[in-house]
Amino acid sequence: MKTFTYAKADSADAATREIAAEGAKFIAGGTNLLDLMKLQIETPQKLVDISRLPLDQIEETDEGGLRIGALVPNSDLAADARVIDRYEVLSRALLAGASGQLRNKASTGGNLLQRTRCYYFYDTAMPCNKREPGAGCSAIGGYNRIMAVLGTSENCIATHPSDMAVAMRALDATILTQKDDGDRRRIAIDEFYRLPGDTPHIETVLEPGELITGVELPKLPEGTRQVYRKVRDRASYAFALVSVAGVVKVEDGKVAHARLAFGGLAHMPWRNPAVEQAILGKAPSDEAFAAAADALLADAKGQGSNDFKIPLMRRTLIATLRDLTKD
Amino acid sequence: MHFTINGQAHEAEVDIRTTLLDLCREHLGLTGSKKGCDHGQCGSCTMLVNGRRINSCLSLAVMHQDDEITTIEGLGTPDNLHPMQASFVRHDGYQCGYCTPGQICSAVGMLDEASKGWPSYVSGDLTSSDLDDEEISERMSGNLCRCAAYPNIVDAIREVAGNVPADRTADAKDSRSREEVGA
Numbered sequence: 258m259k260t261f262t263y264a265k266a267d268s269a270d271a272a273t274r275e276i277a278a279e280g281a282k283f284i285a286g287g288t289n290l291l292d293l294m295k296l297q298i299e300t301p302q303k304l305v306d307i308s309r310l311p312l313d314q315i316e317e318t319d320e321g322g323l324r325i326g327a328l329v330p331n332s333d334l335a336a337d338a339r340v341i342d343r344y345e346v347l348s349r350a351l352l353a354g355a356s357g358q359l360r361n362k363a364s365t366g367g368n369l370l371q372r373t374r375c376y377y378f379y380d381t382a383m384p385c386n387k388r389e390p391g392a393g394c395s396a397i398g399g400y401n402r403i404m405a406v407l408g409t410s411e412n413c414i415a416t417h418p419s420d421m422a423v424a425m426r427a428l429d430a431t432i433l434t435q436k437d438d439g440d441r442r443r444i445a446i447d448e449f450y451r452l453p454g455d456t457p458h459i460e461t462v463l464e465p466g467e468l469i470t471g472v473e474l475p476k477l478p479e480g481t482r483q484v485y486r487k488v489r490d491r492a493s494y495a496f497a498l499v500s501v502a503g504v505v506k507v508e509d510g511k512v513a514h515a516r517l518a519f520g521g522l523a524h525m526p527w528r529n530p531a532v533e534q535a536i537l538g539k540a541p542s543d544e545a546f547a548a549a550a551d552a553l554l555a556d557a558k559g560q561g562s563n564d565f566k567i568p569l570m571r572r573t574l575i576a577t578l579r580d581l582t583k584d
Numbered sequence: 585m586h587f588t589i590n591g592q593a594h595e596a597e598v599d600i601r602t603t604l605l606d607l608c609r610e611h612l613g614l615t616g617s618k619k620g621c622d623h624g625q626c627g628s629c630t631m632l633v634n635g636r637r638i639n640s641c642l643s644l645a646v647m648h649q650d651d652e653i654t655t656i657e658g659l660g661t662p663d664n665l666h667p668m669q670a671s672f673v674r675h676d677g678y679q680c681g682y683c684t685p686g687q688i689c690s691a692v693g694m695l696d697e698a699s700k701g702w703p704s705y706v707s708g709d710l711t712s713s714d715l716d717d718e719e720i721s722e723r724m725s726g727n728l729c730r731c732a733a734y735p736n737i738v739d740a741i742r743e744v745a746g747n748v749p750a751d752r753t754a755d756a757k758d759s760r761s762r763e764e765v766g767a
Contacts, residue, residue: 258601263646288642291603292623306647332636336702341710352705356726357694359624361636362643493705493725 258294265306269470273437275305276466283307283468285328286362288355289371297381298372298388308364312470315339321476324433327366327469331355331421334365344474346483346502350424353487356494366469369422369432369449370461373415373524374496375404386412387457402562403498406554406570408523413457414560417450417525418496424485425472426518426526427502433471436464443473450525457524478514481506486577487520488569497521499570505536505581512536512545512582519553522570529553532574541582546575586649589614590658600646605629607645608655616656616685620728627727628686630693631655637693639726656685659692668692668744675740679731687727691741694723698745715745 266272276283280302284290287308293299312326315337323339334340335351355363377383377395384393396404396414404414425446432444449461463469484503489495500520506513515537519527535549550571557567587594589612596611605622608614608631617640620628624642631640632654660666665673668688678684698719703710706722715723720738729737 260599260601263600263644265647284644284647287644287647288624288639291642291644295623304644308647309650332697332702336697336700338711341703345710348703348710349705352703352707356627357697357723358627358630358637358639358690358726359642361693362638493722 259300261301262303269435272305272307273468278303285364285367288359288363323474325365325472327471329365331360331363346485347424349485350420354420368419371419374418375415390458400562401560404563405523406557406566408452410453412455413453423518423520423526424502426528427504427516428474431473435468435470437466453524482581484577484580499573501577503577503581507582510540546578550574589653602645603641604643604645604648605640614655614657618682628683630686630690632693637690671740671744675736677737677740679733683729690727715747
């Protein structure tokens with residue numbers, strides 16, 4: 258690990274001032290950042306410790322949703338009675354990720370900003386555009402079983418690893434931030450992540466030094482059914498090959514509300530409104546579900562060892578929609 | 585830097601990069617916690633921080649100066665074992681023993697989580713938590729055992745959880761093994 262200076266922030270204002278230094282990064286749970294620092298994939302010159310900021314509460318919003326502090330640990334969020342009652346898909350997604358020890362430390366904000374687990378991103382002996390812009394992509398033409406099939410570029414085919422973020426995309430979450438000038442932003446999760454394009458090292462629309470302070474979940478329609486279905490190589494403690502977060506409501510025999518987001522497919526938690534449109538207003542049927550899968554995967558492109566993800570995702574989506582709409 | 589570990593105050597001057605695991609092992613002589621992968625994948629470094637289990641290899645010591653830290657040394661002693669330690673001995677919940685301190689710290693933290701009603705990925709209903717074998721395995725999946733002593737680890741934890749099917753107790757196994765050797 259490269260050495261660094263350390264500053265502990267006691268307020269969000271202090272944190273956004275301290276982060277202005279060259280090569281500075283925030284640290285909260287540290288479960289992803291320290292792993293990457295040990296491998297010298299991340300080499301911050303300064304760490305700004307935000308772990309004791311008062312951002313660890315889950316509160317009701319005036320609109321009937323929930324505001325989740327950026328430092329709420331994944332464990333606490335998954336076990337919160339309000340989340341279990343109203344946003345079950347989020348609890349399920351969190352519990353599908355990592356291990357008990359990691360969830361106890363990993364924060365809500367940090368989970369959103371997890372880096373990819375692409376083998377070549379982790380292997381500092383191999384070129385990687387995400388680690389070293391312009392170096393080239395080893396995954397294209399390499400062993401790419403876990404890589405993306407949607408939204409890729411000729412520079413990067415990495416996936417986003419989070420389960421939590423997939424559920425948050427299906428819940429239309431909003432990311433709350435603060436900048437060093439005290440400016441606050443509300444960023445819809447649909448606008449938060451970036452595709453790799455020719456700058457795969459820039460993964461979100463956050464500006465340098467911008468601090469995530471929380472996440473807001475809007476009130477959902479009454480009576481939705483929610484599922485998080487994750488397909489992986491082991492029964493537990495493994496990243497998704499593909500996953501789907503679904504929030505669906507059937508009323509009078511027709512799909513009245515549908516939000517579907519997908520993990521393991523792309524550089525970001527994936528959502529495509531055309532998938533939801535394929536079932537909205539229709540009676541649940543395998544024909545409608547197949548149309549949804551067609552819409553999702555129309556532009557999917559395998560890279561060789563990950564070709565299997567396309568039929569796997571198709572079957573997983575159809576099975577999940579059956580679950581979400583059965584009597 | 586100042587730390588509170590197993591109820592004792594410690595002072596240590598360490599490099600800013602020092603993890604909580606390395607602080608305990610290399611600077612304070614607390615070598616019970618083990619370094620397996622050093623990347624949060626194996627769980628052998630598991631400690632309790634303010635009662636919560638974490639991977640001590642993925643946490644900087646400097647960030648824990650205000651915390652109550654418990655290592656395997658703080659759970660029990662050879663003369664006064666923690667109930668989880670005694671159960672691992674009774675059920676032979678190990679082979680080489682390297683992952684055992686992490687398994688035991690993790691199991692103690694896990695039972696506390698379950699007692700608070702925290703659900704797991706395999707909990708059919710997220711509001712109940714009956715600790716059957718599937719639940720114990722899922723909740724302990726962050727602790728790897730290369731010797732694959734998992735069946736006995738699950739037995740040991742199940743007994744402390746107070747959920748012991750009659751045919752799977754240590755006594756039943758003891759009597760089976762006595763019969764097998766003709767004793």
